[in-house]
Amino acid sequence: MTDSxxxxxxxxxxxxxxxxxxxxxxxxVPDTKDWTWVLEQPCADxxxxxxxxxxxxxxxxxxxxxxxxxxxxxxxxxxxxxRPRPEIWSDLEYACHVRDVFRLFRVRLDLMLDQDDPLFAxxxxxxxxxxxxxxxxxxxxVAVELAEAAEALAAAxxxxxxxxWARTGNRSDGARFTVESFARYLIHDPVHHLYDVTGERx
Numbered sequence: 001m002t003d004s005x006x007x008x009x010x011x012x013x014x015x016x017x018x019x020x021x022x023x024x025x026x027x028x029v030p031d032t033k034d035w036t037w038v039l040e041q042p043c044a045d046x047x048x049x050x051x052x053x054x055x056x057x058x059x060x061x062x063x064x065x066x067x068x069x070x071x072x073x074x075x076x077x078x079x080x081x082x083r084p085r086p087e088i089w090s091d092l093e094y095a096c097h098v099r100d101v102f103r104l105f106r107v108r109l110d111l112m113l114d115q116d117d118p119l120f121a122x123x124x125x126x127x128x129x130x131x132x133x134x135x136x137x138x139x140x141x142v143a144v145e146l147a148e149a150a151e152a153l154a155a156a157x158x159x160x161x162x163x164x165w166a167r168t169g170n171r172s173d174g175a176r177f178t179v180e181s182f183a184r185y186l187i188h189d190p191v192h193h194l195y196d197v198t199g200e201r202x
Contacts, residue, residue, distance in 0.1 A: 028087060028126050036175050038188045046192040047201035050184045055165060058183040059154040062102070065190045066150030069095050072197055073143040080139050089129070091197045095142050096134040097125060098190045102149035105186045109156050112169040112179050119170050157183055 042049035053061070073080065073095055080092040089097070104123060111118040165180040177185065191202060 028089060028129065034173070034175070035188070036185060039181055039185055043188060043192060045201075046188070046195035048188050048191045050188040053184045053187060055160075055180045055183050058187050059157040061187050062150050062154040062157070062190070065098075065187075065194060066102075066147050068194050068198070069098060069146050069190075070143050072194070073139040073146075075139075077139050081135050083135075089196075090135055092137065092139055092142065093129055093134040094193045094197055095139070095146060096132070096137055097129065098193055099142060099146040099149050100125075100128065101186075101189050102146065102153045105182075106149070106153045106156055108169060109153070109160075109179065109182065112167050112177075112182065113160070113164060117168045117170065119172065122172055153186075 038048070038050045040051060042051075072091055075091070077092075080095075081090050083090045083093075108118075108120050111120065160179055160183075165178065167179050168176060169179075169182065170176050195201060
């Protein structure tokens with residue numbers, strides 16, 4: 001799943017901790033799918049029917065998802081940094097991605113609410129993961145940042161009412177969203193990735 005533009009790198013592990021970093025150096029296979037199909041049909045993997053999500057429920061779903069990630073990030077750091085296969089993100093890398101998705105979608109939501117039909121800047125999620133060394137970030141720090149990003153996004157969605165749900169925004173690949181469809185599209189990403197990590201369907 002693609003889509004991001006911000007991110008401030010967190011400190012990598014210290015020299016003493018470096019031995020615990022087990023994330024493989026192998027590059028992740030880029031995800032080039034157009035995931036907007038989740039607005040049209042349920043996801044057979046995670047089980048979420050994003051198109052049927054009530055828009056006013058998205059804020060609560062974001063908070064609930066963040067709580068799930070907090071639980072995951074409370075695990076053993078060595079396990080969190082271990083990739084199940086060289087080409088698949090570790091649990092920690094997935095968590096960093098979700099944190100940054102929450103941050104990105106807050107930025108894009110603000111653009112849609114403040115500007116008329118904005119065009120979103122591109123984001124390469126895989127390049128970001130490498131550049132910011134997701135696999136070396138501290139799980140406890142990521143947990144706090146993810147919760148903060150989720151709360152900011154949830155609060156922003158709670159502030160949307162009436163005709164503002166119909167405001168629009170665009171991706172450079174031609175995908176066009178209203179705030180309402182954007183909310184439903186957004187919630188699939190963190191839900192799907194929590195399924196990737198826990199195997200628990202909604």
